[in-house]
Amino acid sequence: MSISSDNFIKLLKNHSFYNVAGVPDSTFGELFNKVDEDVEINYYRANREDTALGLASGISISNKNCCVLMQNSGIGNIINPLTSFNLLYNIPVLLMIGWRGYGGKPNDAPEHWIMGEKTEEYFKMLGIPICTFEDSEKDSKQIEKKLISELGSYDQSPNIKALIIKSGVIL
Amino acid sequence: MITRNEAIKLIMNKLEDDDLVISTTGMISREIYSYKDRKANFYMIGSMGLATSFATGIAISNPKNNVVIFDGDGSLLMNLGSVACTGYYSPKNLTHIVLDNYSYQSTGSQSSISKDIDICRIASASGYELVKDFPQFQERDLDEINISINNLSLYRIHVSMEDTHDISRVSHLPVEITNNFKSKIL
Numbered sequence A: 001m002s003i004s005s006d007n008f009i010k011l012l013k014n015h016s017f018y019n020v021a022g023v024p025d026s027t028f029g030e031l032f033n034k035v036d037e038d039v040e041i042n043y044y045r046a047n048r049e050d051t052a053l054g055l056a057s058g059i060s061i062s063n064k065n066c067c068v069l070m071q072n073s074g075i076g077n078i079i080n081p082l083t084s085f086n087l088l089y090n091i092p093v094l095l096m097i098g099w100r101g102y103g104g105k106p107n108d109a110p111e112h113w114i115m116g117e118k119t120e121e122y123f124k125m126l127g128i129p130i131c132t133f134e135d136s137e138k139d140s141k142q143i144e145k146k147l148i149s150e151l152g153s154y155d156q157s158p159n160i161k162a163l164i165i166k167s168g169v170i171l
Numbered sequence B: 001m002i003t004r005n006e007a008i009k010l011i012m013n014k015l016e017d018d019d020l021v022i023s024t025t026g027m028i029s030r031e032i033y034s035y036k037d038r039k040a041n042f043y044m045i046g047s048m049g050l051a052t053s054f055a056t057g058i059a060i061s062n063p064k065n066n067v068v069i070f071d072g073d074g075s076l077l078m079n080l081g082s083v084a085c086t087g088y089y090s091p092k093n094l095t096h097i098v099l100d101n102y103s104y105q106s107t108g109s110q111s112s113i114s115k116d117i118d119i120c121r122i123a124s125a126s127g128y129e130l131v132k133d134f135p136q137f138q139e140r141d142l143d144e145i146n147i148s149i150n151n152l153s154l155y156r157i158h159v160s161m162e163d164t165h166d167i168s169r170v171s172h173l174p175v176e177i178t179n180n181f182k183s184k185i186l
Helices: A005-015 A031-037 A050-061 A070-091 A111-124 A140-156 B004-014 B029-037 B051-061 B074-080 B080-089 B119-126 B139-144 B174-185
Strands: A019-022 A042-045 A064-071 A093-101 A130-133 A162-168 B020-023 B041-043 B068-072 B096-102 B128-135 B153-158
Touching: A005 A019, A005 A031, A005 A140, A019 A050, A031 A042, A042 B080, A050 A064, A050 A070, A050 A093, A050 B051, A050 B080, A064 B153, A070 A093, A070 A111, A070 B096, A070 B174, A093 A111, A093 A140, A093 B074, A111 A130, A111 A162, A111 B051, A130 A140, A130 B080, A140 A162, B004 B029, B004 B068, B004 B096, B004 B139, B020 B051, B020 B174, B029 B041, B029 B068, B041 B174, B051 B068, B051 B096, B068 B074, B074 B080, B074 B096, B074 B119, B080 B119, B096 B119, B119 B128, B119 B153, B128 B139
Parallel strands: A019 A042, A019 A064, A064 A093, A093 A162, A130 A162, B020 B041, B020 B068, B068 B096, B096 B153, B128 B153
Antiparallel strands: none
């Protein structure tokens, strides 16, 4: 099951995420275009994931919620900023990462096989908490409930966290 | 050619109390810290190349504050994509100072490629509104550095290599730097 991009955007707004920085990913269906078009949300078209993270961090230190939307192939681009900046200076950011190559070979295109298998391990290695969205059997209400819980807890007490989202969860 | 330390001192003297400063990793942060430590200074001791995007996020979120980046040639060139992004969004309250000594001095003075790169044209082509190159910067040129909330600007100041043995490291813990800085933008 999945939730619609429109519903997801509603959830973002309900939890004061009016700023989003990202690099597109087909995992999220229509979400990127809709976030970009939304008049209430400031979407920043970063050209690489570390730029998205830098922008989001500048917004975050200014006491505004900001999330980074990206795909897992960009994780390599944010390792140095995460280790020598966000984790070191305690600058919160919510990462929403599309899970290309879920489960590894032979899922998805070959360039996603290795990262698809290792995605969770990167965050575990860095000690960054993750929440995965992969249970396709759950109904859309349950996905929504889980998202509300994640967005809500960030809004209450911002920290560095990664939501890792399988293709088809958000359409 | 002016020394980097001298250029930093001249520009720091020009700042108002509530101007927010983001300084890149290495000697630039250390020299700013040694000359004028302020709560509104964010010293980025790591994350080379991230100063541009971080400062841009701050500038967008605090449009009434001047935000000044003290960048180096190496750190600017490390993430040119950020320069394009900053130019595209053009926060008018951002002033980007590039202290260009054509080298990675903090790691042992290895040469960078900046001497043959027209950083000003890159900035200008990316959307920076006010761009100036200072091959021979002097005190009287300070008037041309316009730190204001009216223009996204970049100033490239060519600086000489200098002896940096006596410059102390930033002694604040990174989380203290965050908290100090946050106290100035609330």
